[in-house]
Amino acid sequence: MSFAGLVFILIKIVVVFALLMLTVAYLTLLERKVLAHMQVRVGPMFAGPHGILQPIADGIKLFFKEDIVTKQADKFFYFLSPALSIVPVLLIFAVIPFGDKSDIFGLLKEPIDLRITGLRIDILFIFAMSGLATYGVVFGGWSQNNKYALIGGLREAAQLISYEVAFTLSVFGVVLIAGSLQLDKIVAMQKDMWFIVYQPVGFLIFLTAAVAELKRTPFDLPEAESELVAGFHADYSSMKFAMFFMAEYASIVACSCLGTILFLGGWLGPSFLPPFVWYMIKVFILIFVIIWLRGTYPRLRYDQLMKFGWKFLIPLSFVNIFVTAIVILLVR
């Protein structure tokens, strides 16, 4: 690879990273605001007009907080876990496209891909990384030598294993239709019709399993505040805590992007708005739905969670794949 190519990729990485961190920061504000209005409150109001500077204030606060390392902690994994949880999530953004080839309003001579890089196995790469992301929570929970955190980590492991299957299977309905594992090709296939029309059940399974993978209410058992005092990150503070937090919100963004690309036609839309705007609108609709779920649903009990995953979601996703495959076979 040439030097210029390397610099070019680096620029892309920096841009994506900056945008992502900005989104993540304001996602916290969005969540607080949405929840507040659902509960007929106003949410943060003081830092800037309508609390617009609140994320920055939070960031500064977290940065200067005391970094606590408890005596009984297993130091190696205690330090490693926050990184283990955020790195895979960031890596997912290496393959997520944000738009078609574009010359960015005529700024560039040649159109470029609006993504850092593409693989031939985009989707599998994403699953691989989401599998790796588990370990941050699991080892993080274990390393604190604290029973609440340990239970949080264990719950996370069990939950991830259970819902990863349904999550993966739900996506493979789309892969069957598209016949490709490449995200940009999948979006291109949706020119005439979004895949949510062909895969409504797949989309619902995807959304449910994604919420479970993200440890969001109603599936937030690994960090259930009321019983586990914040679960796997009970002892963490300062930037280590912030890294767990960022990982969580970044994976919300990643899941929403993936859902948009796979089911909602990605950046495709009527031409009165530029593709990137369509893309952002769809992503934020999904993010809003995920926050909305938090505002409306109570937490499941643990056995309900397992039963729902294994006895309902996984069989349903198998049926979905089976039906999809048969229909494809008959149509072609």
Place this chain on the structure above:
Amino acid sequence: MANIDLLTITPDIILIVFAFALLLAGAFSKVERQANFNMLAMLGFGLAFLVNLFLFGAKKYGYYNMFFFDEVAGLFRFVFYGIGILVALISEPYICGKIKHKGEYYALILISVAGMSFLATAYDLIMLVLGLEAMSLSIYILAGMFKHDEKSVEASMKYFLLGAFSTAILMLGIAFVYGALGTTNFGEVVTAYQKNLGGHKPELLIAGVVLVLAGVLFKIAAVPFHMWTPDVYEGAPSSVTAFMISGVKAASFVMLIRVFVLGLKVVVFDLVTTVMVISAVTMTLGNVCALVQKNVKRMLAYSSIAHAGYILVGFVALNKTSLAAIVFYLIAYALMNIGAFAVLVLFDDRGNYLESLSGSGFKYPFLGLMMTIFMFSMVGLPPTGGFMGKFYIFKGALEAGYVWLVIIAVLNSAVSAYFYLRVLVYMFFEDFKGAVAPSVNSTPTTVALVLTSIGVLYLGIFPQAFFELTQRCMTYLP
């Protein structure tokens, strides 16, 4: 040439369908109503047997040359299905009340036999490994079926760990062979050997073949891969031990023959010396260790090591007579072992020690007679199948000029008479102590005993026709 040939694998499909049916039936019925599960399993084996009878004699490649059905495969399928029927017969009275998962028990036996059958028809190293694993995994589980018996659990664990190691070694060997030849398919070995290697044998190929041999010898239980045998055979439920000692032994030898005589025939003559040494050591060690055993199951386990040594003589000789003799011997061996274990099974494990068998021969004359036939056959005394099996094996070895090996084997047979006949001494020349009594519902086991004893005697008295059949089937060597 897709040649997707469903007809030829129909017997195995039947077995697997019956296994599924048993699994479901086991899940949805009460334990008390599962008494006829062995009938269902036998029906499966019987159907497979019939279909195979219909297929027998054809030569067919199938599934992109993944399997090759020939007379050897057909013959071994008969052996496996027959063993399946006999084991299903002796199981029911024995496991009744001891095992709550009867559906799984019979299903695993069915799947295991299907695995053996895939092993016998394999024409590719990949198929071979998968057949082997389908067989072995089922048996690891079957060995641990008596969950409240520590020895059974230990047997399962030991067999599983060592078996997993041996499969890993086998896989490494296959990887080496694939690396050297660029193919795993038996049909392409010779071409690949001449075209890719130019007729040379690089060390990589030899190393791979030796590793594959090690994996196969583990299943055969040949020295130095025999350590697991006594513990596993002793600890496993007796019906499962009967299955292992007959079925797995036969399957391992068909694997040996198919891999090295049919598949990698370009290297087989490089292995003969190694196998010869192993064979001599194996029979000697098996017999010497069996001399001091007080437990009949353990004694039979060591005897199975010794018999593996005898059968390996047939592989060393590597001519048509000796290979046919291997098949003959394996059938006789399966019959006499299942028979001997049927007696132990009928005593419900209370007669496992020589002491406890005291005097039972005159108290239960039928069982005494049966045990006599089987022990005579084990020693290799006429007029039993064991004698004719040894006779043919040694004949083959003499034809090939391995006089010394035959002398060692005959001496070993003489030694083995001591511990086999000691069982009979205890049964007939000691006073009955009331330690054993046959279990109540013994009809199926009795049927199995009658069948096996007739088989052993038939093979001993009229061996000619059957031996000619095996010779006609053994087409791998001119």
Place this chain on the structure above:
Amino acid sequence: MMPVYLAYLFSGLAVILALSTILQKNPVYSAASLIGVMIMLACDYVLLGADFIAAIQIIVYVGAIMVLFVFVIMLLNIEQAKREKLFIPRRVVGVLLGLAIFLKLSIVGYTAKVMLSKGYLKIPKGADSTTAIGKYLFSNYLLPFEVASIVLLVGLIGAVVLGRREAK
């Protein structure tokens, strides 16, 4: 020649991590080392152009199987393994034999001319490995594929039969 050096790096790390797996006293560290081994193997697969296998390696082994390993280790709260005496006289024979076989195999493997270029399984030009694997699985390797499913089923049955608690 960059990929070759990378291959040595990843394989070397895999060996070190594998050693760490068996030498660590703390089972959680052992499991973590094993995860490292799996990831390094996946990196090697990528260098070999088998990206599909690499992804599956991570998804299945790291994302599922090792999570369960770690889960069980944590759930049972296994105490740190007691440092057993490593050197028992009779082990010397085994160690020497093992080393000899290891050395021999290493030499054989290192000096071997691997025939992969002449092998009959090839990824056609222009196709990716995923498509090629899919085609082979449903043509040449159809029967092994089906038999593999039986083998997995047996494993499943075994887990249920042996793992289930029974009332006495």
